[in-house]
Amino acid sequence: MEQLAKILTALVAIEHLYIMYFEMFAWETIGKRTFKTLPADLFKPTKGLAANQGLYNGFLSAGLIWSFFISDSNWSGNVAVFFLICVIIAEIYGAATASKKIFITQALPAILALIAVLMARCY
Numbered sequence: 133m134e135q136l137a138k139i140l141t142a143l144v145a146i147e148h149l150y151i152m153y154f155e156m157f158a159w160e161t162i163g164k165r166t167f168k169t170l171p172a173d174l175f176k177p178t179k180g181l182a183a184n185q186g187l188y189n190g191f192l193s194a195g196l197i198w199s200f201f202i203s204d205s206n207w208s209g210n211v212a213v214f215f216l217i218c219v220i221i222a223e224i225y226g227a228a229t230a231s232k233k234i235f236i237t238q239a240l241p242a243i244l245a246l247i248a249v250l251m252a253r254c255y
Contacts, residue, residue, distance in 0.1 A: 137252040140245035145196035155186030216246040
């Protein structure tokens with residue numbers, strides 16, 4: 133179960149690194165392909181806002197990655213749980229305010245990772 137927890141946590145971290153990349157550095161290219169409902173002329177003026185969002189996604193990813201470098205397994209689990217909960221809360225808010233798809237693509241993987249981390253701690 134511990135290996136599954138690490139794999140799922142890593143996948144969530146990688147996903148948020150990717151989100152950070154396209155929001156901070158490729159908003160006018162990948163962003164346009166991802167957010168097709170937004171008018172194309174909004175991407176240039178919202179580049180700074182997207183970069184700010186990307187930075188937050190980077191922090192979420194950094195916290196999850198940090199959990200892999202903590203030698204104390206109890207603290208490593210605590211850090212992973214904290215950042216997974218942060219991801220889940222952010223994505224539930226995103227699903228409620230931006231797109232329901234965010235729940236499936238971002239919150240659900242984090243929920244599964246959180247369940248795996250908590251189960252690994254019990255066994």
